[in-house]
Amino acid sequence: MKSNQYEMILDAIEKMGISKTDIARKHTSAYDEFHVRGRAVSEELFFQIELINDSQVLDLGCGLGGTCRMLAEKYDCMVHGIDYSEQHISTAKSLSKLTGFEAKTEFIQADATQMPYSSDHFDLVITQHVQMCIADKDKLYSEVERVLKKGGHFIYYDVLKKSDEAPTFPQPWVDNKVYSFLISSHELENKLCSLGFKKIASEDQSQKGLNFLTNFLTQAEEKPAILTGQKILMGDNSIEKITNLYQALKDGIIGLESGTYEL
Numbered sequence: 001m002k003s004n005q006y007e008m009i010l011d012a013i014e015k016m017g018i019s020k021t022d023i024a025r026k027h028t029s030a031y032d033e034f035h036v037r038g039r040a041v042s043e044e045l046f047f048q049i050e051l052i053n054d055s056q057v058l059d060l061g062c063g064l065g066g067t068c069r070m071l072a073e074k075y076d077c078m079v080h081g082i083d084y085s086e087q088h089i090s091t092a093k094s095l096s097k098l099t100g101f102e103a104k105t106e107f108i109q110a111d112a113t114q115m116p117y118s119s120d121h122f123d124l125v126i127t128q129h130v131q132m133c134i135a136d137k138d139k140l141y142s143e144v145e146r147v148l149k150k151g152g153h154f155i156y157y158d159v160l161k162k163s164d165e166a167p168t169f170p171q172p173w174v175d176n177k178v179y180s181f182l183i184s185s186h187e188l189e190n191k192l193c194s195l196g197f198k199k200i201a202s203e204d205q206s207q208k209g210l211n212f213l214t215n216f217l218t219q220a221e222e223k224p225a226i227l228t229g230q231k232i233l234m235g236d237n238s239i240e241k242i243t244n245l246y247q248a249l250k251d252g253i254i255g256l257e258s259g260t261y262e263l
């Protein structure tokens, strides 16, 4: 196996018998959507918002850019992704080039609490499984409010705190609890409303996530090869991280929630 993240993904896809020149978004999506239920949940979440081809969309903590490419493909709109990790941004750019989305996606290495964009710029800001890595929630959500146009939407799909008990670490987002900053659904709603957002909808996604993880862990026991994408993103202890996530969800220590707000 290669050492570079992009080459590891290419390697894994080519091992399935697909040559580099034939690789399309449908082939990369098993590797570039780093949240529970992957591509399926992204498709459900964002299709409720009307986007047109001159809409400007921002994905906060875009990881390898899978959701950005999905939205660019579906709506032909421009999708920007920022991520703290230089390696993720480099892989996101390479995957967009490979699959023909270079003109419709732009990736920048940046901190979500200090975004390199002017105010009132985006029609839609999305984020999936990122805020639990960020300590300064006030800065994070006030930046979301700043870069969104009036009337624009914010959609999140996140891991939230459901009890005062800490989950067992490592978790998929961090190895150590010192770097984990979970907030509750109630705290999140209060923060967004205090910034002037209006809640349109929210959904507890915990049971759907639990069903997915139960199935995934069963399959991983039978066919360890399905863990290839997770190992590329989370390292060799990915099964331990996914098992800890599953257990914390099952015990009601954390929950998965999606929400849509309008400014």
Ligand SMILES: C[S@@+](CC[C@H](N)C(=O)[O-])C[C@H]1O[C@@H](n2cnc3c(N)ncnc32)[C@H](O)[C@@H]1O
Pocket (backbone or CB within 6 Å): 032, 033, 034, 035, 060, 061, 062, 063, 064, 065, 066, 067, 082, 083, 084, 085, 088, 110, 111, 112, 113, 127, 128, 129, 130, 133, 134, 172, 173
């Ligand atoms: C679990 S991954 C999710 C990636 C992507 N949203 C997805 O669902 O495929 C969390 C991502 O958040 C990024 N991240 C963490 N803290 C960040 C920050 N302060 N600003 C921007 N990105 C951040 C990490 O580098 C990582 O790529």
